[in-house]
Amino acid sequence: MPPLAHELASPQQLDTPDTLHTKEWLRRYQRIRQASERLCEPLCTEDYVIQSMDDVSPPKWHLAHVTWFFEAFILVPFQPRYRSLDPIYDHLFNSYYETHGVPFPRPSRGTLSRPTVAEVYRFRAHVDAAMAELLESPPPEHAEQIVRRVELGLHHEQQHQELLLMDIKHILAQNPLCPAYRDDLALPTEELPGDLAWLEHAAGIRELGHDLQTGFAYDNEGPVHRQFLEAFQLANRPVTNAEFLAFIEDGGYTRPALWLSDGWQQVGQAGWQAPLYWVKREDGWYHYTLGGLLPVDPQAPVVHVSFFEADAYARWAGARLPSEAEWEVAARDASMGGNFVESDHLQPLAAAARGSAAAQLFGDVWEWTGSAYRPYPGFRALPGTLGEYNGKFMSGQMVLRGGCCATPSDHIRPTYRNFFPPHARWAFSGFRLAREA
């Protein structure tokens, strides 16, 4: 939970917003908006334009879409003087809000050369100037709502910062030239994580989810509710590349008995033989990273695996994936430090030995859980168009927890629910094992 968000978003304060308050939000706004642009600095203009698969968006689209969010949900409703640069942007940069006009078809985002990258940056500057003016002197009757939406918009932008890195990686990885996104990334530390250990958790009723009255969280993280957990054991660290290689070498990708039916079909259709971005060469396995093509580090957590692969590995290992509730119980008391985007590795690192504590719950790799992404009891989506933010994706996806090496550190929470379809691999997704006590 970012301290600023916690402090500012508490309902008491929002009841009495004032200029001081919104000015603090403006500084936060500016800091996060600049972070997005900093992530794009290493790109060539051409990199901004590519859509390498339907799920990927061109980087310039990301930059424009997050800007549109502020325009559509804050400036247009609350700033009467605001003028859009081009009314068609509202169509082009609406991602999926069906109740807000007709979104431009997602698979065609890569056919748009215009607005150019420079024009997208002008759009950002235009909206930023209007947002600064608004936050300098907000209409008092809307100040609370504006702050709530700025907060949501900034979390939204941070999500897209991670998506930017995922998508840039996917875009550059298609290219036989294997260009590095950056060649000055922070070097990995040399760690030798010890043997896998199992941490015990007793059975009992647990409180889960986020109290949406106290500090920011997405609607899908609440409300707080109770679950009964049977006793379970959780691995003290994620599965490593070395361990996953043993699965590969044991024929893991060729044995249907290890796979869910849909997963086995996917293996056959897509020809999977290793995690995404892995390439076998004569001298061993390499993988494409944002720093270029590098040898796979055996000690680092395996990454860019699908839920299907995580699930098959767990079956092979005689274990299972934790439920999201089990994960959350373990993570409640864990330190939230970790390898996030600020560490500037942009690749998961080997865990330091930690004795009995669970390592790497936060950062490094998103961890697939065994839980389908469904609403909590009592879930209420946000009202209006913003209600499309999370709730409508609650079918066909699995929950991941904990953030990764591309996540901003102040964007993650123990209750944070990320989600992807079970075949998706382009997120920085790994996994940790669990088993019955």
Place this chain on the structure above:
Amino acid sequence: MPPLAHELASPQQLDTPDTLHTKEWLRRYQRIRQASERLCEPLCTEDYVIQSMDDVSPPKWHLAHVTWFFEAFILVPFQPRYRSLDPIYDHLFNSYYETHGVPFPRPSRGTLSRPTVAEVYRFRAHVDAAMAELLESPPPEHAEQIVRRVELGLHHEQQHQELLLMDIKHILAQNPLCPAYRDDLALPTEELPGDLAWLEHAAGIRELGHDLQTGFAYDNEGPVHRQFLEAFQLANRPVTNAEFLAFIEDGGYTRPALWLSDGWQQVGQAGWQAPLYWVKREDGWYHYTLGGLLPVDPQAPVVHVSFFEADAYARWAGARLPSEAEWEVAARDASMGGNFVESDHLQPLAAAARGSAAAQLFGDVWEWTGSAYRPYPGFRALPGTLGEYNGKFMSGQMVLRGGCCATPSDHIRPTYRNFFPPHARWAFSGFRLAREA
């Protein structure tokens, strides 16, 4: 729980199997096997051959596949004298057991004119004779295992009896001639279910699932485990056609805000405007039933809706679908009587007014729950190839509960977990609403 199964499957008896015991099983075997053939009596030879979509199998394939199950899992391993009629049947009629050879491709089942219907019946008779011989005098050292597999094989065959009716309905419904499967079905009783009422359930820890030591259940129904349920309310009956029509007339199929994202996409791609089999005529809505094209009965439960439609309706109605745990808690103490295949309606009927009790939990329509189909804590699949029976389908599907008008009454249990992908509509699937207390 069918009393016979309960009695016979108890572990004590299985520990001391004897001829008397297996002879009882033989009678049960013969009864259920004959029921499958009786269901096919109204068919023309041509009807047996059609595969109207990938999910549907030709009726003669069903008849052969359930027979193969006994051949492959009982006769071949336990009856050394058994000779197969044709070794290729083992390929043709293996549905999806990847660890048992290569199954014939599912979407091509409708390209097989041979073996003919008569040859399939000969295959059934051949296996039945061998099974009778085996059950008359089973090898004592395998008797327990044989009985266990017979029991599983009969439940498997009963599942396919329902699939037969679903598939026959789908096959005949494609035909512009709208042929009735039968014109002598039992007539519906005239009932006027009262207004929907909400039944209260308090919060608390509940035991769920089936104790696999006491009476038959599929592996996916166990083990017994605890869940904490927040307080909830459950509707006293399923949603009716009249209620669903109000949703249609209120633009339910045209308002994206009511739908899950995947559901909305499906509505657009498939052009859904009403439940499957519904046809609008000048004088109102008709639907294809196994008795031919009939006017939609406003009082009967809506059927042949997908999870997406059930979920959209619930959102429109300000409610939600129950979780499978909530459903099971409510069904634990309910009567298991209902409109099953034996009532010979083959169509859901209007509920009789019941005062405060929940009506139609069993029979009439399978009820979509809001729960994704995933393993219970501590789930163990059956060993060997039979482990592919249930566990490998635990992704991408939603749970349905309670059986329907095409289910054999002794095939259902409060813990029974049926499952289909969220877009599927050709099962007799309806739903019941729930909401927070």
Place this chain on the structure above:
Amino acid sequence: MPPLAHELASPQQLDTPDTLHTKEWLRRYQRIRQASERLCEPLCTEDYVIQSMDDVSPPKWHLAHVTWFFEAFILVPFQPRYRSLDPIYDHLFNSYYETHGVPFPRPSRGTLSRPTVAEVYRFRAHVDAAMAELLESPPPEHAEQIVRRVELGLHHEQQHQELLLMDIKHILAQNPLCPAYRDDLALPTEELPGDLAWLEHAAGIRELGHDLQTGFAYDNEGPVHRQFLEAFQLANRPVTNAEFLAFIEDGGYTRPALWLSDGWQQVGQAGWQAPLYWVKREDGWYHYTLGGLLPVDPQAPVVHVSFFEADAYARWAGARLPSEAEWEVAARDASMGGNFVESDHLQPLAAAARGSAAAQLFGDVWEWTGSAYRPYPGFRALPGTLGEYNGKFMSGQMVLRGGCCATPSDHIRPTYRNFFPPHARWAFSGFRLAREA
């Protein structure tokens, strides 16, 4: 040219039709209609129902469709007393006549179990009775038009007799049981065709096409027109299996330089490695025939190859395919005897040595030409809905000439233009080489 047709269809006679004349046509009608049913005698009911790919129609559909042709184009317009058995048949059995209502979707023909096979035969009998009545005493003012349409309808039915055999072969060939259509087919004679010889043709203007005033021909065979042909050489017989095997063994299917671009793509997508129906076993190549799975006869013409394969072979052999004009010039004076459906082999046979004459121009295998199927100069389609018979298929297809072992011998002419897309292989299609003089 069948003598009867020639005699009857001459315009003078048609100007004065009388009962004698139409009674002769009735006998011809009955003979050809019976031939269709005789072809189906070896089928099981189940075989009649299958559609093994979009291009294939279920045999019972063929039997009904050719019957519909007489109903829709003769009985309905010219017999006021005629009553249809079921008005929906007009929808179900319209193949592609868009100007005559909406045809039932072709790829769904295999989803229709009804009308049953017995009902289809009743439909045939119903139409046959009405046709007999009409031809016994036709309305004088329509007698000429009726005779013209009967003639067309009978040629149409003969085309479908060949399609029936092609489709039955394709249907049974899908089945791992490899059932034979018949096990009493005529045995091949033992012939050793000599080495390939080249027959010379001088350059010059040639008259091509059929004079539509003198004897029956399809509209696409006319009008008579002139073409200039440069001098060319034509092979004295089709390419044999032994020759085609040499192409396979020389890597023919793996060398892109031999293939048209579309053909090479097809080879890759479909995984072609040999002609359709060929299977490699330890002891050599087999192929599925209407008599079951048999060793490939090296001396017989290769069959079930696509235009792409014929074209690639020709390039490999330093030759080319003849144009349809070249083929027609050579065939004008050739004997029209050959291995047709009446020989009851249903498989091409080795050519008898013939000295200098061209062998097998007629019968055995349809011969791919290098000519795209386009209209002749001055082409006029039939008026009205019958104009859809041929003309609308004049894009994307290549011309084949000469008939095959499944063609009725009185259905073929030197000017007859058959056509299939260049990737099609399920016709009895082979080829003959040509080259520049």
Place this chain on the structure above:
Amino acid sequence: MPPLAHELASPQQLDTPDTLHTKEWLRRYQRIRQASERLCEPLCTEDYVIQSMDDVSPPKWHLAHVTWFFEAFILVPFQPRYRSLDPIYDHLFNSYYETHGVPFPRPSRGTLSRPTVAEVYRFRAHVDAAMAELLESPPPEHAEQIVRRVELGLHHEQQHQELLLMDIKHILAQNPLCPAYRDDLALPTEELPGDLAWLEHAAGIRELGHDLQTGFAYDNEGPVHRQFLEAFQLANRPVTNAEFLAFIEDGGYTRPALWLSDGWQQVGQAGWQAPLYWVKREDGWYHYTLGGLLPVDPQAPVVHVSFFEADAYARWAGARLPSEAEWEVAARDASMGGNFVESDHLQPLAAAARGSAAAQLFGDVWEWTGSAYRPYPGFRALPGTLGEYNGKFMSGQMVLRGGCCATPSDHIRPTYRNFFPPHARWAFSGFRLAREA
């Protein structure tokens, strides 16, 4: 026929190549290479990257591919000192030469952000420098072959100049912002073409095709051969927008009887209702042009229609398309002046009234003919990999003649055979009517 090419390519001179000779070729090389770059000057960097459909290539890919042609077929074989900038370029920029390594998959060209536009221009400069050096002092033993390949390479580059304009138009047309490629295009002259007139051509033997010994032509234009043409009439100008609008308004796109079967299917699947790029607004039809969205000029030739649309229009008009032979006979003696890329309209213009002569045979719009693209009698492809240039596309395509407003004027010839699949519309394709005499 460009005079320079004619003069230089004559075999006598090629027999005695010398430095003077190749220096002239160098000047021609530089002129044409610069023309490609000039066409791209109006583009933003982002425009260079987009692939708007599989058939379209990103402009930077075109610029690199034509450069690769000189590298792969001239520099690598004939200039031992030549060093490639990056060996992977040989993979990335090979279009379809299967006998020259594995081409990068065509539909993925739009996933390549690197090499960047600047790097592609560096690649061009690198190859241009090496070509200049080679042409300044060619190895005498290879000079003739080098000149032949330079000539082919330059014609190849000119083809891609037209493709560049076609693809740029398609790319920009996807964009709801409707950006103009240029806003300074030459203005159309105001012409009122008179009524359509028919020009008579007598029957007779005609010589067709190009003598490949006298001046440059592609291999597919030869050899010279004879054809007999029946008498025919050819329209004096292409069909105009006004005429095509009458077809639309007469229900042309809704009447199956007017269409080839494949065309009618395409109309339904693609939802065609007008030519490509046409948009109906309240005040009439507009179309996207390289100068932006403009009202359709009724007098100008219709453009961006498929063969299917041209054929349907001709049937509606009671006429037909000319064969390519008929077109060539008419064009042999016509003036080759016209609206080519040099006129800088980049859009077809209304024909000036011309009395009895045929107008616009060259330039303005490519004219669909009724001829499938197949080899002439005696056709020989170029030897080696260059043999893939034309011959392997000789299936599934129709011939177009005459060049268009985007064709370089010195790239066209009366014998020039362009070809596209019958459904293609993104070329500047129109048509002219013919009919029997």
